[in-house]
Amino acid sequence: MASRHDGDTWDPASSVGATATMAAAARAIATRSDPARVDDRFAEPLVRAVGVDLLTRLASGETAPGDLVEQVWIDVAKVRTRFYDVFFRESTLPQVVILGAGLDSRAYRLPWPAGTVVYEVDRPEVLEFKTRTLAELGAEPTADRRVVPADLREDWPAALYGFGFDPRRPTAWSAEGLLGYLPPEAQDRLLDVVTGLSAPGSRLATENRPGPRPGDEEKTKAGLDRISGRWRAEGFDTDMAKLRYSGERSDVETFLATRGWVLRGNTVRELLAAHGLAPLGDDDLRTGDVRYVSGVLPRAWPPA
């Protein structure tokens, strides 16, 4: 599999698109095993419709996760889904933008206040697939859902404006499982653009993955290669280590704080403990350091 490059494209079965299907498969497993915490009834049928046999078997429960999906991924899917669900439930802003929406079905399953507009931004192939599949299932959005097909490395605000986005109104933004799939400079640009489009009172939820310590990159790659190898043996040919952009990138919380955002967060380790889920093993320490952060922009940026 080739490495990432500018202008590369994908659908839900290939390249970065498959990570959306993997995330949905983890939510399907989490929904079955822990319905009190995660309730994503659309995850399994979406994964099934993508048609990657191994992910369908895992999502449907036909194949037990066993060695094929590390327990930590399922537990992280639980706390992560819950974190963003709670963020949106508590934000109650009438304008919502889900960046890198993938197979996220919040626009169909959360009880949005009347009049909420939810914009979903992702590659056209991913969003068209989700819209078509959920329509075939008879699912109806619970908000005014607007699909914004765009590449987040390019001029996506133009597309967002085209669908009615109003920067004078506060927005609830999320970037869930997205930033590592953007080149470091595209991450900075995205966070700057989000800030510039945010009226005072806007809210944001995302993740902050701390910069790698010596040896971390190699350890992460070895872990991803191990899983990719097991999946390949089951007929799903993916190379997860090649999907993320590696190298130095800005610390998300510092970057946003210098632009006026007031954020708070917890590490995955803290969230797992708060939910009474198993602590991480030695191999997963880097995952444990990832912080889920959310907060508000009290004043417009840059100041007048």
Ligand SMILES: C[S@@+](CC[C@H](N)C(=O)[O-])C[C@H]1O[C@@H](n2cnc3c(N)ncnc32)[C@H](O)[C@@H]1O
């Ligand atoms: C790991 S998935 C996460 C999906 C979803 N947020 C979730 O948590 O289930 C990453 C998503 O980001 C999207 N994505 C990555 N890079 C993108 C880009 N340059 N433009 C648009 N979407 C992108 C992918 O298509 C994919 O749906």
